[in-house]
Amino acid sequence: MQKIIVCLKRVVDYNVRIRVKPDGSGVVTEGLKMSINPFDEIALEEALRLREKGQAQEVVAITIGPEDAQQQLRTALAMGADRAILVQTSAELEPLAAARVLHQIVSREQPGLVLLGKQAIDDDCNQTGQMLAALWDRPQATFASKLELNGTVATVTREVDAGLEVIEVDLPAVVTSDLRLNEPRYVKLPDIMKAKRKIIEVLAIESLGVNITPVLRVTRYETPPVRSKGGMVKSVDELVSALRDRGLLV
Amino acid sequence: MSRILIIGEHDGRGLNQSTARCVACAAAIDPASIEIVILGSSTSGVASEAAALTGVTGVLTVTAAADSPALAAVLAPQIAALAGEYDYVLAPSTTFGKDLLPRVAALLGVPQLSDVMSVLGPRTFQRPIYAGNALVTIEVPAGIKVVATVRGASFKPVGNGAGAPIRPVEVSAPLPTHTRFIELRSGKTDRPDLQTARLVVSGGRGVGSAENFALLYKFAERISAAVGASRAAVDAGFVPNDMQVGQTGKIIAPELYMAFGISGAIQHLTGIKDAGTIVAVNKDGDAPIFEIADIGLVGDLFEIIPEIEKRLR
Numbered sequence: 001m002q003k004i005i006v007c008l009k010r011v012v013d014y015n016v017r018i019r020v021k022p023d024g025s026g027v028v029t030e031g032l033k034m035s036i037n038p039f040d041e042i043a044l045e046e047a048l049r050l051r052e053k054g055q056a057q058e059v060v061a062i063t064i065g066p067e068d069a070q071q072q073l074r075t076a077l078a079m080g081a082d083r084a085i086l087v088q089t090s091a092e093l094e095p096l097a098a099a100r101v102l103h104q105i106v107s108r109e110q111p112g113l114v115l116l117g118k119q120a121i122d123d124d125c126n127q128t129g130q131m132l133a134a135l136w137d138r139p140q141a142t143f144a145s146k147l148e149l150n151g152t153v154a155t156v157t158r159e160v161d162a163g164l165e166v167i168e169v170d171l172p173a174v175v176t177s178d179l180r181l182n183e184p185r186y187v188k189l190p191d192i193m194k195a196k197r198k199i200i201e202v203l204a205i206e207s208l209g210v211n212i213t214p215v216l217r218v219t220r221y222e223t224p225p226v227r228s229k230g231g232m233v234k235s236v237d238e239l240v241s242a243l244r245d246r247g248l249l250v
Numbered sequence: 251m252s253r254i255l256i257i258g259e260h261d262g263r264g265l266n267q268s269t270a271r272c273v274a275c276a277a278a279i280d281p282a283s284i285e286i287v288i289l290g291s292s293t294s295g296v297a298s299e300a301a302a303l304t305g306v307t308g309v310l311t312v313t314a315a316a317d318s319p320a321l322a323a324v325l326a327p328q329i330a331a332l333a334g335e336y337d338y339v340l341a342p343s344t345t346f347g348k349d350l351l352p353r354v355a356a357l358l359g360v361p362q363l364s365d366v367m368s369v370l371g372p373r374t375f376q377r378p379i380y381a382g383n384a385l386v387t388i389e390v391p392a393g394i395k396v397v398a399t400v401r402g403a404s405f406k407p408v409g410n411g412a413g414a415p416i417r418p419v420e421v422s423a424p425l426p427t428h429t430r431f432i433e434l435r436s437g438k439t440d441r442p443d444l445q446t447a448r449l450v451v452s453g454g455r456g457v458g459s460a461e462n463f464a465l466l467y468k469f470a471e472r473i474s475a476a477v478g479a480s481r482a483a484v485d486a487g488f489v490p491n492d493m494q495v496g497q498t499g500k501i502i503a504p505e506l507y508m509a510f511g512i513s514g515a516i517q518h519l520t521g522i523k524d525a526g527t528i529v530a531v532n533k534d535g536d537a538p539i540f541e542i543a544d545i546g547l548v549g550d551l552f553e554i555i556p557e558i559e560k561r562l563r
Contacts, residue, residue, distance in 0.1 A: 012380075017383065017516075018380050018383055018384065020384050027379075027380065027384055094361045095352070095361070095362070096355065096356060096359075096360070096361045096362070099356060118498075119498075121380070121381065122379065122380060123379050124364065124365065124378065124379050124380070124381065124497075125362075125364045126348050126352070126364055127352035127355070127362055127364060128352075129352075130322065130349065130350075130351075130352035130353045130356070131352045131353070131355065131356035132356075133323070133353065134326065134352075134353040134354075134356035134357050135356055137426075138428070139323055139426070139428045139429040140322060140323060140349070140353065140429075141429075142322070142345075142348070142349045143345060143349070145491070155432070158345075159345070159491045159492075160345040160346070160349075160434075160492075161344050161345045161346070161445070161492060161500065162261070162434060162436050162438070162492060163434060163435050163436035163437050163438070163490060163491070163492045164434070164435040164436075164490075164491065164492075165319075165431070165433070165434050165435075166431075166432040166433045166434075166435070167321065167429060167430060167431055167432055168429075168430045168432055169428060169429050169430075170428040170429075173428075178498070179481070179485075179498055180484075180485065180491065214361075215360070215361045215390075215391065215394060216361050216363070216388050216389070216390055216391075217388065217389040217390075217391065218386050218387070218388055219374075219387045219388070219389055220386065220387040221384055221385070221386050221387075222384065222385050222386075222387075223383075223384060223385075224378070224382060224383070224384070224385050224523075226542075227523060227528070227542040227544075229540070229541055229542065229543070230528075230543055230544035230545055230546065231544075231545065231546070232540070232545075232546045232547070232548070233545055233546070233547050234547075235547075236547070236554055236557040236558055236561065237561070238547075239529065239545060239547050239554075239558065240558060240561045240562075242545050243506070243527075243529070243545070246506075246527055248449070248505060248506040248526075248527060249473065249506075249562065250562070250563050
């Protein structure tokens with residue numbers, strides 16, 4: 001196929017423990033390390049491997065976000081994406097608005113495959129890929145742990161509650177990655193230098209004519225109640241009798 | 251008064267318990283009616299189970315060969331066609347619901363709420379973000395259809411009641427053929443189901459190998475427990491993916507969760523926060539799992555599990 005589009009989201013890095021603002025108005029994100037959403041990084045890796053196997057010619061990375069999201073696109077270019085598109089906005093988009101924006105780009109770019117993570121680790125919504133597939137009126141294969149392209153179809157193994165489900169979808173299609181799809185490569189210094197010469201196209205979100213006004217009202221953020229730490233026991237006897245006391249073992 | 255439609259999850263043979271948990275969530279909204287739709291190639295047995303659930307006022311069946319096994323791209327246009335007269339469309343936050351409902355929401359042109367964990371008002375809900383490290387309260391404005399997945403571990407399944415009428419319905423929606431089911435490779439065993447079991451025994455990287463998991467299976471059998479695992483154990487190939495407990499695996503709420511050789515990454519803890527009692531056994535006394543365990547024991551699981559078994563009556 002000619003082209004694979006990979007959608008990336010800039011999120012607070014996986015290793016950072018976030019805090020809720022004391023006034024409950026949001027989560028503190030200022031000054032925190034930001035990264036490509038790990039699920040999206042896996043999606044990008046998969047696209048790069050398909051290109052390296054000769055099954056695609058071009059990998060285009062797209063993100064929707066602030067100017068600073070260029071950093072994550074630079075990382076994507078350093079990993080091996082051929083070019084990148086930033087749909088620039090300082091607004092937080094609901095997944096449906098993000099899907100509408102991506103649908104605009106996808107309609108313009110006409111990829112053979114769209115890859116993205118099954119969810120972003122900030123809002124944990126797990127919606128954007130499915131919504132894009134619906135708007136685009138194309139198949140979706142979510143939670144992918146294996147992806148094979150054969151001409152006009154893709155065979156996808158999906159991680160579902162009951163086990164592993166294999167489905168076949170006609171291309172073009174939207175595939176969302178699960179954790180075990182692959183292990184993303186590390187970026188090497190020469191690649192970072194090379195990536196500086198690659199092109200990031202910046203589009204103002206307004207130019208796409210998509211209404212991005214949030215519909216849902218987020219009224220409060222709070223820290224979840226913590227499970228209080230229980231006690232330690234010193235022996236199996238103590239453990240078993242504690243469980244018997246609670247009526248959990250006979 | 252509002253009307254709620256719940257998408258029933260089933261495998262053609264039985265109704266998934268996640269549906270009864272959705273009914274509990276729906277009841278908290280205090281609606282005029284709660285209806286469940288069952289889509290499949292054969293729906294009568296599953297529909298009877300759904301109709302028996304307390305609080306359900308009606309069950310719709312859509313019987314079509316293309317509806318089994320369930321594919322989101324095939325079900326979504328049918329549900330979108332049915333959704334018109336309802337104020338709420340709910341589905342379980344299982345891989346079935348997470349795959350399907352966003353597609354429905356997009357077809358309806360409305361946003362979706364994921365993983366509703368509590369109902370604060372008829373249009374006000376709470377859900378987790380950042381792997382459960384923060385909770386947000388979300389209001390759906392009047393006039394917008396509420397489309398939401400329900401986090402099963404947060405709601406106790408309703409029991410059985412008087413029984414509700416079952417009504418077959420015809421849906422005219424063009425069904426795509428671009429998505430085809432090939433097979434389901436299931437690690438199904440005779441052990442209790444992980445998502446509904448009262449007791450769960452779970453192993454992590456510390457178990458060391460697929461062979462060593464036999465120790466957990468044997469112990470689980472003694473106490474009629476389901477067996478789960480951490481992501482590390484699944485990644486290492488000790489057990490299949492359907493045993494994974496945590497943020498990206500299954501979120502469960504058993505009465506007892508016994509974690510053996512699991513260090514307790516935040517993503518794992520997210521999956522067990524609602525458990526009644528958490529027991530942790532780990533060689534490393536500093537393992538984070540001990541921070542949330544109700545009962546902790548530092549030691550070697552290979553010695554401790556046989557010792558527990560010896561003490562069982």
